[in-house]
Amino acid sequence: xxxxxxxxxxxxxxxxxxxxxxxxxxxxxxxxxxxxxxxxxxxxxxxxxxxxxxxxxxxxxxxxxxxxxxxxxxxxxxxxxxxxxxxxxxxxxxxxxxxxxxxxxxxxxxxxxxxxxxxxxxxxxxxxxxxxxxxxxxxxxxxxxxxxxxxxxxxxxxxxxxxxxxxxxxxxxxxxxxxxxxxxx
Numbered sequence: 001x002x003x004x005x006x007x008x009x010x011x012x013x014x015x016x017x018x019x020x021x022x023x024x025x026x027x028x029x030x031x032x033x034x035x036x037x038x039x040x041x042x043x044x045x046x047x048x049x050x051x052x053x054x055x056x057x058x059x060x061x062x063x064x065x066x067x068x069x070x071x072x073x074x075x076x077x078x079x080x081x082x083x084x085x086x087x088x089x090x091x092x093x094x095x096x097x098x099x100x101x102x103x104x105x106x107x108x109x110x111x112x113x114x115x116x117x118x119x120x121x122x123x124x125x126x127x128x129x130x131x132x133x134x135x136x137x138x139x140x141x142x143x144x145x146x147x148x149x150x151x152x153x154x155x156x157x158x159x160x161x162x163x164x165x166x167x168x169x170x171x172x173x174x175x176x177x178x179x180x181x182x183x184x185x
Contacts, residue, residue: 036177095112
């Protein structure tokens, strides 16, 4: 599966999309000129929202799109997070990743899409799994925070909702979706 196909898969299951984050347009020094966020608007287990929050954090550092779907797997509801890393001139987080949770929000598996194959692992993805690493998520469990390097707190994100709110030339709201449009200059 090529790096861009996770978006195609998300579009195929558009009716199943429960949350998303898209860095749109490739025209600025940070690689995008618009951020579109659709937040979870349904009752889901806390681990589902935590998974989205964790990858939302990673995206601010490694630049990636997120598509969170609720789809049936083996006739049972499951949550599937598709991650598409941004590739731009001078920036390479190219790749597609997947994380799967059952309907109770229990972790089932994660992996990276390769040539027609997924390299599976038995742990949730973390910031070091991406081509452009992200610092550990601030909400990680205590034992992960102990190993959190000091530099992680000193790294500024490439974008955040605070930055978007401050620098957006327009902010558009449509239901659960918010679009932050940045200047292209």
